[in-house]
Amino acid sequence: MDVAQAWLPRRMAAVEDRLRELAAGHGEPLRGEAAATLEAGGKRLRPLLVLLCAGGDAGRDAERAAVAIELVHMATLVHDDVLDQAPLRRGRPTVVARAGRSVATSVGDLLFARAFAELAAAADDGVRRVALLADAATALARGELAQRRDAFDVTITAERYLERCTLKTARLFECACQIGNAERDPELAAFGDQVGLAFQLLDDVLDVSGPPERTGKARGTDLLDGTVTLPFILARERDPGLATFDLRGLDEAGAAALCDRIAATGALDEVRADATDRVESAKHALAGSALDSDRRELLALVADGVVERYA
């Protein structure tokens, strides 16, 4: 990384510090339970997008926005783990596994509230940022509801699946790319949307392909929850028996076998190719943006990184 981009690691470190400060600053519950989530790291992909799209001249407000986005993301993870009864996240016990549903529900609410408090501390443009984040958070909740409504329906269309991905994942990526960008560059929204969809597609590939040592969860976890994703949908076109498959009776061994059956159709490669196309289209959108070439290059690297982490 060029010396001109020295601001980026410095700001990412500031975001990390602030997340740690928040974890320590809200009494025992957050320290004890959410701290693990806050500090477990993750990829910090969304804060990175916020800072890059905001640029080197953006002030502390960009860091606040980056923190806020990550807090909403974490709140969602904590609540999703309650809904999925997930034992592990990033290879560590989830809040729900450590402290139960009640604590996890409240910890999610707390992280959510702190996200908006963080934005409200911004010096400028606070209301626009709150509107963007509130709309993205609404989309997340609607996406979760859509996924529950579709549960165990093996006949859902690819279109419906993509709509869910947009709500559950892409809207927050889009928000991350817009929230810190004072110029309100419209190409950044398109970039965020496509990167977000690619991210979700590859995440859904990983659920089928594993390996568990790498993903930190068993193969077919989504299928066990009744969540039908693009690998299954594409496999269904080549293996029509899947259209009447009953997911409700599935156990862990059955889920692994179903993953093998999906992989055997070649559907995973097709989804990977779709994701790669979206990353290309994201980079193409960047070419039309008003961003300087350094930032465009770094954003392209982030987009490529989304694909590479699954390579």
Next chain:
Amino acid sequence: MDVAQAWLPRRMAAVEDRLRELAAGHGEPLRGEAAATLEAGGKRLRPLLVLLCAGGDAGRDAERAAVAIELVHMATLVHDDVLDQAPLRRGRPTVVARAGRSVATSVGDLLFARAFAELAAAADDGVRRVALLADAATALARGELAQRRDAFDVTITAERYLERCTLKTARLFECACQIGNAERDPELAAFGDQVGLAFQLLDDVLDVSGPPERTGKARGTDLLDGTVTLPFILARERDPGLATFDLRGLDEAGAAALCDRIAATGALDEVRADATDRVESAKHALAGSALDSDRRELLALVADGVVERYA
């Protein structure tokens, strides 16, 4: 009500319309599940406080703030019902009872996000309002966490109980009194705090006194959840056997018997008197405020109403 206050019912109707609009405008999940919560009415005490403290000259922003506060309140109810596994709320099936934990968790998240979106649509002072609501929402979550941590501890102090009430209830009342008040009258915060505490104290009396036909839930519901409230704490001073009572073994009949045992000590009257004192102190705070006498009078009526609904 004087013709000079004709703005109040008109604005309350506008708040009601907006809540209905939100229930209808977010697709099936909100229409199907949260609509019942949004439309079930309740007392709309918090929006009333927002509008009264904002005053007749306040514009649409006051209505938006009133809607936002009610949405956060509802989000909390929906999540609390998940945590308590409550079958009924205001005599109607809860979202969790109708649609399950998953949907209820997401519906709560959705209502929460819409609250902040509502504030972000305000023309003025949006960031200050977001900060107030985000802090109140943080307090709600911390209060819920504190209550879970204290669960089944029959030795907790009155001080600890009041701290929980402040977090769980009074902070949102305080926020309601401040969020629409452009003059930022500090006496209104004190008013909201005391009315909120009185409200919670009387709610906790009702859990012990019933009757179920009126409260819409069985007597001793809090005790069955392990939640020790002021009636129990004061009764413990007069009936020391309660200090070693094991709430974990309680069934519905046992809870009703425990309610009778608490009532027999006279603790309920003591809590009611405490609540009445707080309402008086709230009205006293108003006397020092810069509000015109009409609004002071209406706020005093609202405060009295909190006591009267339990009389």
